Amino acid sequence: xxxxxxxxxxxxxxxxxxxxxxxxxxxxxxxxxMHWVRQAPGKGLEWVSGISWNSGSIGYADSxxxxxxxxxxxxxxxxxxxxxxxxxxxxALYYCAKELRFGELSGPFDYWGQGTLVTVxx
Amino acid sequence: QSVxxxxxxxxxxxxxxxxISCSGSSSNIGSNTVNWYQQLPGTAPKLLIYSNNQxxxxxxxxxxxxxxxxxxxxxxSGLQSEDEADYYCAAWDDSLNxxxxxxxxxxxxxxx
Numbered sequence: 001x002x003x004x005x006x007x008x009x010x011x012x013x014x015x016x017x018x019x020x021x022x023x024x025x026x027x028x029x030x031x032x033x034m035h036w037v038r039q040a041p042g043k044g045l046e047w048v049s050g051i052s053w054n055s056g057s058i059g060y061a062d063s064x065x066x067x068x069x070x071x072x073x074x075x076x077x078x079x080x081x082x083x084x085x086x087x088x089x090x091x092a093l094y095y096c097a098k099e100l101r102f103g104e105l106s107g108p109f110d111y112w113g114q115g116t117l118v119t120v121x122x
Numbered sequence: 123q124s125v126x127x128x129x130x131x132x133x134x135x136x137x138x139x140x141x142i143s144c145s146g147s148s149s150n151i152g153s154n155t156v157n158w159y160q161q162l163p164g165t166a167p168k169l170l171i172y173s174n175n176q177x178x179x180x181x182x183x184x185x186x187x188x189x190x191x192x193x194x195x196x197x198x199s200g201l202q203s204e205d206e207a208d209y210y211c212a213a214w215d216d217s218l219n220x221x222x223x224x225x226x227x228x229x230x231x232x233x234x
Contacts, residue, residue, distance in 0.1 A: 035223070037167075045159070045167060045210050047223040059222050095166060107214055107223055108157035110178060112166040
């Protein structure tokens with residue numbers, strides 16, 4: 001059974017940093033691209049970032065480019081999101097999601113975690 | 123980055139057919155396939171339709187998708203109470219700074 005379990009969320013002050021993790025199991029992690037998607041309270045879905053199976057291809061939404069860094073450790077079956085210079089508008093539930101097909105960033109996302117909540121507030 | 127435009131709400135009575143539209147541009151829907159996600163209240167999104175009109179295993183055939191030009195649509199036939207949820211279209215966007223993935227604005231479906 002595919003499982004994606006996010007962790008690392010919490011309350012953080014504006015301008016500070018936070019690192020999210022996603023532990024994957026139930027599939028061959030290093031075969032698939034992975035993504036972070038967020039949802040602000042009461043709002044819609046926003047793609048944040050994606051990384052290909054071998055980290056060779058990475059993409060970011062304009063809203064986080066230069067502040068967030070996605071990475072993965074295939075030996076640990078884990079996905080990460082380093083978030084720096086956090087702003088109030090980054091407050092959201094952050095989901096980890098797996099691509100349906102092997103390899104590159106091509107979508108769609110067939111499995112999602114339950115999310116970890118990030119709250120940016122002083 | 124652009125988003126895909128959906129109506130904020132749609133509704134129908136049990137058994138009716140409901141259609142949700144999704145409008146994009148040449149750099150996203152016009153160039154790539156469309157996916158649809160269903161988000162039940164308080165839960166993570168679930169892949170409902172991919173590659174414009176393909177259903178993952180386990181998704182009832184009451185759900186169908188189509189695409190034409192820079193627009194797409196999701197149809198729910200034989201509407202059921204458990205279909206009450208938020209629905210999002212999505213596609214890759216090939217803009218200059220991309221590629222990146224864009225979601226629609228979301229449509230809340232209410233079963234009357």
